[in-house]
Amino acid sequence: MRSADDVRRVFELWEVGHSKAAIARSIGVSRERVRHWLNTGLETVLQSPMRQSSPDCSDPNSATTCSLIESVDEPAYA
Numbered sequence: 001m002r003s004a005d006d007v008r009r010v011f012e013l014w015e016v017g018h019s020k021a022a023i024a025r026s027i028g029v030s031r032e033r034v035r036h037w038l039n040t041g042l043e044t045v046l047q048s049p050m051r052q053s054s055p056d057c058s059d060p061n062s063a064t065t066c067s068l069i070e071s072v073d074e075p076a077y078a
Contacts, residue, residue, distance in 0.1 A: 004051075006027050007042065007045050008042065009026075009027060011037075
């Protein structure tokens with residue numbers, strides 16, 4: 001999931017006249033994602049249930065604190 005800062009940047013770039021393709025390249029997301037976010041609206045994207053309930057798993061070295069991967073069977077996954 002992209003950060004809230006990335007989502008906000010999409011809207012900032014759109015406001016100053018960048019194309020969806022240019023925004024997608026700049027942020028590193030697909031044009032489809034940019035289009036979806038712009039059609040959905042900033043507040044709605046930032047308040048999505050997935051974004052609200054997502055644990056903080058941004059630190060790749062903190063696997064023990066990330067609830068998404070703490071119970072993964074590593075040998076089976078590998």
